[in-house]
Amino acid sequence: MSHSRTWTRASGRWFALRWCRTCHWSGFDKGCLMRLEPPETNQERDFASFTETIQRAFGLDVAAYKSTQVRRRLAALCTRRGFRTFQDLGRAMQSGAVSRDEFMDHLTIHVTEFFRNPDRWRDFAARVVPQLATLGRPVRCWSAACSTGEEAYSLAITLAAGLALPQICIWATDVHPRVLEVAAVGRYPVASVAEMPVEDVRRFFETDGEQVVVRPSLRRCVQFAQHDLVTDRYPGGLDVVVCRNALIYFTDEAKERVLTQLCASLRTGGFLFVGGTEQIAQPIRYGLAQVSRLIYQKVDDEPRVSAASANG
Numbered sequence: 001m002s003h004s005r006t007w008t009r010a011s012g013r014w015f016a017l018r019w020c021r022t023c024h025w026s027g028f029d030k031g032c033l034m035r036l037e038p039p040e041t042n043q044e045r046d047f048a049s050f051t052e053t054i055q056r057a058f059g060l061d062v063a064a065y066k067s068t069q070v071r072r073r074l075a076a077l078c079t080r081r082g083f084r085t086f087q088d089l090g091r092a093m094q095s096g097a098v099s100r101d102e103f104m105d106h107l108t109i110h111v112t113e114f115f116r117n118p119d120r121w122r123d124f125a126a127r128v129v130p131q132l133a134t135l136g137r138p139v140r141c142w143s144a145a146c147s148t149g150e151e152a153y154s155l156a157i158t159l160a161a162g163l164a165l166p167q168i169c170i171w172a173t174d175v176h177p178r179v180l181e182v183a184a185v186g187r188y189p190v191a192s193v194a195e196m197p198v199e200d201v202r203r204f205f206e207t208d209g210e211q212v213v214v215r216p217s218l219r220r221c222v223q224f225a226q227h228d229l230v231t232d233r234y235p236g237g238l239d240v241v242v243c244r245n246a247l248i249y250f251t252d253e254a255k256e257r258v259l260t261q262l263c264a265s266l267r268t269g270g271f272l273f274v275g276g277t278e279q280i281a282q283p284i285r286y287g288l289a290q291v292s293r294l295i296y297q298k299v300d301d302e303p304r305v306s307a308a309s310a311n312g
C-alpha cells in the first residue's frame with residue numbers, strides 16, 4: 001500500500017493527510033486520515049528547546065530576536081553543517097563542533113560603514129556637537145552594537161569638529177567578539193573612506209597600500225568591549241548613546257526593553273541617535289524629545305516606561 005502525504009489547514013490547525021493510492025481514496029471527505037500532526041508545534045518545540053540550551057550554555061537570549069528572521073538565518077547554518085533540527089545545532093555548539101563565533105556570524109548581520117546615512121550625521125554635527133562643545137569637560141559616549149567599529153570612529157571624527165580629541169571618550173560595544181577584533185585594529189579598505197573629506201582622511205588615517213589604518217590619536221578616543229544589549233548591565237550618566245541598525249533585529253518586547261535601558265543610560269540633556277528604520281513613535285514615553293529625524297534628547301528623567309518595569 002503506498003501513501004502520499006499532504007498538509008491541509010482546517011479550524012486554524014494543520015493536519016497531515018496521507019492518501020491511500022492503492023484503495024483510490026481521494027478528496028478530503030474520503031481521505032485516509034492516517035495521523036493528526038500540527039507540524040508548527042514540533043518545529044516550535046525544537047526551536048524553544050534550542051533557545052533554552054543556548055541561553056543556559058552561552059548566556060545568549062536568542063528568543064529576544066525576531067523569530068522568523070533568526071530561524072531563517074540559523075536554518076541556513078543547519079543546512080550548511082548538515083543538522084536536521086535546531087536541537088542538533090544546540091548539541092553541536094555544546095560539544096564545540098560549532099563555535100560560538102560561527103553561531104554569532106549567523107545570528108545577526110554585521111554590515112556597517114563610515115558615516116552611514118550621511119545626512120543624519122550632518123544633523124548630529126549641526127545640532128548636537130555645538131551643545132556638547134559648551135560643556136567644557138570630556139564627553140562620555142556609547143556606540144552600542146558598533147560592529148567592526150566604523151560607527152564609533154565616525155562618532156569620534158564628528159565630535160572632533162567641536163572638541164579636542166582628549167575630551168572624547170567613546171565606549172564602543174558589540175555582542176560579537178570577532179567584529180570587535182576588527183574594530184580594535186582599525187584597519188579598513190581605502191574604498192571605505194572614499195566619501196570622507198580628504199582633510200579628515202589625512203588627519204585621522206594612515207594609508208597602507210590598499211588599506212587605511214586609524215591613527216593612534218583617534219584610536220585613543222575609543223575603547224572597545226563586549227556587551228550584550230539583551231542580557232548585560234548598562235552604564236549610566238552618558239552624554240550620547242548611538243545605537244543604530246541593531247534594534248530592528250529584536251522582538252517588539254525586547255526592543256522596548258533595550259530602548260528603555262538605553263534611555264536610562266543617558267543623563268538628562270543627553271542625546272540618543274538611532275538607525276534609519278528605528279524612529280521612535282512616541283519618544284516622550286521614553287522621556288525623549290525629538291531633535292531631528294533620528295536624534296532625540298532626554299528631557300524627562302521619569303519616563304512612562306521605566307527601566308525597572310522594562311526589565312520585568
Ligand SMILES: C[S@@+](CC[C@H](N)C(=O)[O-])C[C@H]1O[C@@H](n2cnc3c(N)ncnc32)[C@H](O)[C@@H]1O
Nearest residue numbers: 108109112145147175176228229230244245246
Ligand atoms: C547591522 S550591524 C549595525 C552596526 C552599526 N551600528 C551600524 O549601524 O552601522 C548590527 C550589529 O548589532 C550587533 N548585535 C546584535 N545583537 C546584539 C546584542 N544583543 N547586543 C549587542 N550587539 C548586538 C551585531 O553583532 C552587529 O554587529
